[in-house]
Amino acid sequence: MTDTGKLLDVRDLCVSYRTYEGKLKVVDGLTLEVRHGEKVGLVGETGCGKTTTMRAILGILPRPAGQVDSGEIIFKGNNVLQMKQKEIQRIRGVAITAIFQNPTAALNPVFTIGQQLYDVIRSQEWRKSGKRLSGKEVHDRAVKALKEAALHDPERLLSNYPVQLSGGMKQRVCIALAMVSDAELLIADEPGTALDVTIQDQILRLSMFMMSKRNTATLYIEHSLGVIREWMDRVYVMYAGRTVEVANSVDIFRSPRHPYTRGLLEAVPKLTGGGIARGIMGRVPEYIDPPGGCRFHPRCEYRMDICTKEKPPFFDLGDEHKVACYHSGS
Amino acid sequence: MVEILRIENLKKHFQTAQGVVKAVDGVNISLNEGETLGLVGESGSGKSTVAYNVVGIYGATSGNIYFRGEDISMGTSRRPKSLKKDIQIVFQDPGTSLNPRQYIHEILAMPLRVHRIVPENEITDRVKELLELVQLPTSFIFKHPLELGEGEKQSVAVARALAVNPSMIVLDEPTSALDVSMQAKVINLMLELQKEYGFSYLFITHDLGVMRNVADRIAIMYLGKICEVAPAAEFFQTPLHPYTRMLISSVPVVSEEEERMRPAKVASRGEIPSPVNVPGGCGFHPRCCDATEECAGAIPEMVEVESDHFVYCHKFKQER
Numbered sequence: 001m002t003d004t005g006k007l008l009d010v011r012d013l014c015v016s017y018r019t020y021e022g023k024l025k026v027v028d029g030l031t032l033e034v035r036h037g038e039k040v041g042l043v044g045e046t047g048c049g050k051t052t053t054m055r056a057i058l059g060i061l062p063r064p065a066g067q068v069d070s071g072e073i074i075f076k077g078n079n080v081l082q083m084k085q086k087e088i089q090r091i092r093g094v095a096i097t098a099i100f101q102n103p104t105a106a107l108n109p110v111f112t113i114g115q116q117l118y119d120v121i122r123s124q125e126w127r128k129s130g131k132r133l134s135g136k137e138v139h140d141r142a143v144k145a146l147k148e149a150a151l152h153d154p155e156r157l158l159s160n161y162p163v164q165l166s167g168g169m170k171q172r173v174c175i176a177l178a179m180v181s182d183a184e185l186l187i188a189d190e191p192g193t194a195l196d197v198t199i200q201d202q203i204l205r206l207s208m209f210m211m212s213k214r215n216t217a218t219l220y221i222e223h224s225l226g227v228i229r230e231w232m233d234r235v236y237v238m239y240a241g242r243t244v245e246v247a248n249s250v251d252i253f254r255s256p257r258h259p260y261t262r263g264l265l266e267a268v269p270k271l272t273g274g275g276i277a278r279g280i281m282g283r284v285p286e287y288i289d290p291p292g293g294c295r296f297h298p299r300c301e302y303r304m305d306i307c308t309k310e311k312p313p314f315f316d317l318g319d320e321h322k323v324a325c326y327h328s329g330s
Numbered sequence: 331m332v333e334i335l336r337i338e339n340l341k342k343h344f345q346t347a348q349g350v351v352k353a354v355d356g357v358n359i360s361l362n363e364g365e366t367l368g369l370v371g372e373s374g375s376g377k378s379t380v381a382y383n384v385v386g387i388y389g390a391t392s393g394n395i396y397f398r399g400e401d402i403s404m405g406t407s408r409r410p411k412s413l414k415k416d417i418q419i420v421f422q423d424p425g426t427s428l429n430p431r432q433y434i435h436e437i438l439a440m441p442l443r444v445h446r447i448v449p450e451n452e453i454t455d456r457v458k459e460l461l462e463l464v465q466l467p468t469s470f471i472f473k474h475p476l477e478l479g480e481g482e483k484q485s486v487a488v489a490r491a492l493a494v495n496p497s498m499i500v501l502d503e504p505t506s507a508l509d510v511s512m513q514a515k516v517i518n519l520m521l522e523l524q525k526e527y528g529f530s531y532l533f534i535t536h537d538l539g540v541m542r543n544v545a546d547r548i549a550i551m552y553l554g555k556i557c558e559v560a561p562a563a564e565f566f567q568t569p570l571h572p573y574t575r576m577l578i579s580s581v582p583v584v585s586e587e588e589e590r591m592r593p594a595k596v597a598s599r600g601e602i603p604s605p606v607n608v609p610g611g612c613g614f615h616p617r618c619c620d621a622t623e624e625c626a627g628a629i630p631e632m633v634e635v636e637s638d639h640f641v642y643c644h645k646f647k648q649e650r
Contacts, residue, residue: 045509046480196372205597223510224582229583253584268584270543270584273562273566278515283512
């Protein structure tokens, strides 16, 4: 990685959903960056706003309920939030692609794998260079993409429907779909969660291999800390719509600083045994009326007065390790 | 140690349009009083089918299940009521196993009424006791499942299993729908309850980290058959079956100690085949890196490598 420029820069992002109960501030002042060719993990529990962040970046928030209230999402120097639909379409699916959690939901059940792959290849080429590909060219590219995703017998696969494939194969097809465009940024939303460990391992190895080959950067959303540790360069830990800690993937597991990160790590059942820690007391707050100050303070054992009043800034611990906590930061 | 459950050559086959699915095909395991037996395997390995046979949701195609010496391989409809009470189950997803239209009170009162555990006028008191037992506030009795968090719902499901004072509880992936911190709570709760009341657990999960911390002994399943049975510590320190090694080496871990104890990376390859069309011989041979001709031809027999450590693999036959 010689190029350390920022590819994606999310600054103070606030996203909310309007519901009958009121406005839910699901993402509240999130800041993160992904550099060229870097593998960045975003980790947090269910309901902490991981998927909302992904949707905001891709501009696919559910409308009209979801909206970006403030902040900037800068991709290669341009603010995605201020782009027109046309401009976004030139980026989304071409320069930024995505793999979703559930491959069964990501593929359309009434079209064959071939039809779906052809569509994506044609439309990407059209948006990228304005060129129309011949049927033969599209077919060749599709076969090549499936082969690269380690799928056997791609010719036959093209005429198969998604239901005819296993979960692991479907996810491979999704990877092939995401990779045909040679994107610069791949956003993955827990691609291994719905799969068994051996299949998850295969999927991870495949996607990481393909990404390093193309020097694709990735924002990898995961709830499994183990996956993050083994495959990512840098990690953002997210809690209740905010990033609470960021560090490289060695430091964060060796010396986690935020009380939430520590609680989360302790709660992971270890292969070495020795029992499981109690877990963090309480539960993730409701977004309708989130706690003031640090959103973690009601569950934190190191709570101080200031934590209930003011949102903690990021304290720099050196070596790119930053923590948003008054207790462990200062 | 007193044996509470013994499964002998259990088979459960399903007739489908594509052919016969041998979901469970000759399983032998036993469970002692107060012990936790872990059953691991990938999806489609038949672990849940074993659980459903034990509880009696299915009747066995052939083979026997003995509960304290009594044969219970028939489905629940032909089981004596006292036996149904003795074996309870907690399902994977509390969102679907709890009736969304019932109050928590009704959910917990039902088993008390059916099995006449306490007289009608003491039911509310007992329901409150059950909630306290699983560390939930008693104010929950007039809430619906939808109002609770995932971990709380699963705790209610545990309380429902406890309501009839069972001696054995089948836990079918009880924490796989939960986040790690919720999972930690539910598991610690289960372990405390076991210590206090001496339940025997048949614990099914695909999460090996969880398994290491809850099980006394672990059995691993692949395509309806057992591959290896061993005490938990040994299972992780000296895994023998190639499938066990592949599975353990695929687990992403969070610390360096774990990395050191994990067996050298066995690159996982292939997928679990369709149960309609099971490979001959050892079911694992197409994915196995040590497979020989023998593996494709003959079904491996059980080998006791050390006391209490059994493996079904041709590789270990000669060493006997």
